[in-house]
Amino acid sequence: MATDLAKFAEKNGVKYFMISFTDLFGGQRAKLVPARAIADMQEDGAGFAGFATWLDLTPAHPDMLAVPDPEAVIILPWNKEIAWVPGNCVMEGKDVAQAPRNVLRRLIAEAAELDMHVKTGIEAEFFLLTPAGDAISDAFDTAAKPCYDQQAFMRRLDVIREISDYMLEMGWNPYQNDHEDANGQWEMNWDFDDALSTADKHSFFKFMVKTVAEKHGYRATFMPKPIEGLTGNGCHAHISVWDAPGAKSKTNVFAGKGDGQTGEVGLSERGKHFLGGIMKHASALAAITNPSVNSYKRINAPRTMSGATWAPNTVTWTGNNRTHMVRVPGPGRFELRLPDGAVNPYLLQAIIIAAGLSGIRSKADPGKRHDIDMYAEGHTVTDAPKLPLNMLDALRAYDDDAELKEAMGAEFSAAYLKMKRQEWDDFCGHFSSWEKANTLDI
Numbered sequence: 001m002a003t004d005l006a007k008f009a010e011k012n013g014v015k016y017f018m019i020s021f022t023d024l025f026g027g028q029r030a031k032l033v034p035a036r037a038i039a040d041m042q043e044d045g046a047g048f049a050g051f052a053t054w055l056d057l058t059p060a061h062p063d064m065l066a067v068p069d070p071e072a073v074i075i076l077p078w079n080k081e082i083a084w085v086p087g088n089c090v091m092e093g094k095d096v097a098q099a100p101r102n103v104l105r106r107l108i109a110e111a112a113e114l115d116m117h118v119k120t121g122i123e124a125e126f127f128l129l130t131p132a133g134d135a136i137s138d139a140f141d142t143a144a145k146p147c148y149d150q151q152a153f154m155r156r157l158d159v160i161r162e163i164s165d166y167m168l169e170m171g172w173n174p175y176q177n178d179h180e181d182a183n184g185q186w187e188m189n190w191d192f193d194d195a196l197s198t199a200d201k202h203s204f205f206k207f208m209v210k211t212v213a214e215k216h217g218y219r220a221t222f223m224p225k226p227i228e229g230l231t232g233n234g235c236h237a238h239i240s241v242w243d244a245p246g247a248k249s250k251t252n253v254f255a256g257k258g259d260g261q262t263g264e265v266g267l268s269e270r271g272k273h274f275l276g277g278i279m280k281h282a283s284a285l286a287a288i289t290n291p292s293v294n295s296y297k298r299i300n301a302p303r304t305m306s307g308a309t310w311a312p313n314t315v316t317w318t319g320n321n322r323t324h325m326v327r328v329p330g331p332g333r334f335e336l337r338l339p340d341g342a343v344n345p346y347l348l349q350a351i352i353i354a355a356g357l358s359g360i361r362s363k364a365d366p367g368k369r370h371d372i373d374m375y376a377e378g379h380t381v382t383d384a385p386k387l388p389l390n391m392l393d394a395l396r397a398y399d400d401d402a403e404l405k406e407a408m409g410a411e412f413s414a415a416y417l418k419m420k421r422q423e424w425d426d427f428c429g430h431f432s433s434w435e436k437a438n439t440l441d442i
Ligand SMILES: [Mg+2]
Pocket: 123, 125, 180, 187, 234
């Protein structure tokens, strides 16, 4: 039986609910609802003016309602009188097809029909900057190779410890935190989970990290490449598929010894085909996993100050080697290293499932395993596609991929392409100092 949010409020001393939804750009929008009104809202949803939702709706559309998913409610660990609850977007009694959480829910249901239940873990890297966002918050964090820097960690222990404590309290099973490869960059890891739960946690994690950082006088950013010359913010996804959702899952259906080179690294036939789908649709799925103009300064980047970008530029897969787009670190799972910090948490999970199911249906083959250091020997690979060089190339690749567009939903794909093309046009209309420096005296 569904959790009754009014009773939940009474039992836990919750005074307000923050009913939240995620727009097409990955932004989270919310209304704060007093507990006295939550019973009605649980039934009917919180109302939002369609045009302002960034879901490609017009001022003429009726109210868009975010109906809270009571099973996903989280009491804010830093303010226990308020609970955050993600909503499912509904209009005139029907799911808004292009709303990211709805896209994901539909794909999860499609996978379940094939007895496949996707579980993922994500690594959402972030920077701690000054409040203006123009410099790293720690003036002493200047080492050329700062990854795992113990002393820099001590200077931001209060922030990282507080977030880690909250994850422990919420039962996310966090297991490690580190200073990442760039100055001012951090990564915090918690247990993998069902795709929808991971998407909700990913959303909440971003909200929590930004809030805690602000409290301590810093600004957290998940921007793919916030500082030129330093490693960018990735959001690697570790993917496996199980026989049942949640605690009922017993068997990892990706684990096994399938045929060929994927079998050698511990993937079953289904694992191979799912990976084949990711490889087949890679250029198009970059439009979702790398959704910003800035995303393409992370992939295809020149070598960073630490010596490696840790981001791919070519559609290749391998065993336990971090220089490729896909790494199979051990039996039964693989890591997609393409997504970046700007990725929409719901669309990330949705596009993984859409591409993977396409691979399952077409028995896609991921192609040859490349057991080389791509950063040093990438030029020797001539038979693999290059990832898109910019957002427009990625949007075009997505638009050309009829199968993936259909799998993500025709309404979603049309709305997404429209809004992201507007964003690209806006970017192209922006005058930069580079243009002046390179053209003024021509
Ligand atoms: Mg990392």
